[in-house]
Amino acid sequence: MKNLTRYSRLVLAVCLCSVVTFANIYWIQPLLPLIQESFHLNSLDTNLAMSLPLLGIGVGLILFASWSDAAGRSKILLAGTGLGIGVSILLPFAENYSIFLILRFFQGVFLAVCPAVAVPLLREELRKSWLASAVGLYISANTLGGLCSRILGGAGATYFGNWNAAGYILGGISLLFFVVIYMLLPEQHHFRREKFCLRSCVHGYMSHMKRPQLLLIYLLIGLAFGTYVNQFNYLMLTLSKAPYYIPSDLRSLLFLTLLGGTASASLAGRFSKKHRLISGVITGLFMMLLANICLSFSQMPMIITGLILTSVGFFFCHAQASTLVGRSVNAAKGSAMALYSLFYYAGASLGVFALEPFYQVWGWQGIIGCTRIALVLCMLWVILYQMVDREKADPVKTV
Template structure:
């Protein structure tokens, strides 16, 4: 087993960080480009946002299948195959000339993008000692945040300089470098033991997890928070590129540096979990999301940025806690329980734009915030229900 020291640990962990960076950079590269895509193809804001949401949708659905498939066929080979698939589809996007083809390619890309997130932790579980696994997972998740920021910066700066096609080509070149390093650095699986692939087992595990009230509430909390949070960013790009702000794409892309407060929120959630119950932390995170959304209504650029910093902190405080709580409360098939959480998470992201668009069309950003708070209020109720449901077994045990 790989210990949390030495070159083998660091080359394997670095490979997974690089792969994670590549995946999430490709997921989010289109977000600062949305106004540019809308103008270039003469389409609506909702249609432009679909270039992002279709990717998160196919990514979310595919997560359910890669884990069991890797149990049968192995870890490294599937991760490499999917990362090469991501690189090829990104390269193809640079040459697309019609919006329907852009959507098709982004949908296919989402299928490939799911490979590494679904398998990476399972690979580490096979090869790393428990202590090394805990260290490596924390470092690996940091690659998610850096990839999200990096992809948006590439999209914003290169897109403004040379247009969306150039942004996709640069992203493809970055991806090629990343997948080459990944292939070279990641050690071969030494402890992998194949298990038969059974669709019936997947369906049985899904049914098991959905019948667990605690898990179902966590899935809904994570899914509906991301449903709003990530799509707020899509619409705020249109706000900031219009008067009176008139920011260019590269400056709008800098807005995604607010994600750094999410890193703080994720770390803070672990410390808070030792002080107050985790469902209460989810309540706190959702309250911060409501406050941050209201702050953006003040209208100045500085208050919009402040509101987004608050939103990122609140969202990742809630998300990291919900994800951890799923793992803690899954009685069996923990990997599939976590995968199902991510399915709700990414499918939520892919649907939120359709919900917010009528608010945007009717009254602009202020109505987007109103629609957001309506959903966040429902999530807040779900967190309170989760607190009640989570206490019941403890109360019943104490009474006996």
């Protein structure tokens, strides 16, 4: 490690933090049927195991983004990640489901430190020529952590016969990673402390919320991600029952379809050079709607095709929407993006409450139907966005 340059140590440490963060959030997703069986739960309570940590991330993003401006990013990154891993180690020992959910929520709050401070840390400490590639590696690490942990969790639970074993394995690996992160992460040299002012933060958030176009994008991405991530949750429950009876290790392999989203993120960048960003948003939504039709069939080849198209469409839409928010504001960009992330994760957390009634009445086809309604609503919001944009560009003059 001593032979690595300071820049390489920083990028590697941040990427490992990203792997640990998203691994500890998503490892349990393919194991939801086992959680349901272990704690004797209904489908709504089972899905809270994924919803609450995502809500925690949304809350933690707001807290850590503001706090790190005043206290420094490296120290907060280590503290938050360490506390998050500590919760992960405790999680498999929880015998009461209420305690389990409380731990999952605080796990999300603490682990939100990485998505809150990683990019600002890289931006402050790296040369501009390094930044684009470093951020690209960081985003790839997000996908890698979530994907590998799902596969590891599914395989571990199948091999040992319970979800707790997968938690022990992931907690041990995360602890080893944290030791490496602690040894790698260099001290900040270019951090400029800013005085925290609650009034200015609230003013920045409120000013963004008063802009109709930004609010529409926030609502759109919250609804899109809410249906996307919870659709996977209900699919895991569906595939564990008749007529599929697919075990955890094989169910977890379905998350390899997320790699379609990784590929679409790069395509989104090329698309935005030739077309408007809002056109990219609607293109992604159309791909998700096409995927929704594929998922309505019960054959596994169609389900796999639908999952790939869903990932491609969602991440294409997400890349365009997040860029659109960044380009739409000239002041308080940090708070604008923080609100975007808050709606993003809050949508994922609350989406289960919209999908659950449909699942109870119509099962998997109900999930497909509800998702289709949500996507059509998102498209209507895009039309509203364009109407507002047209009015701003060509205001009506009144006498």
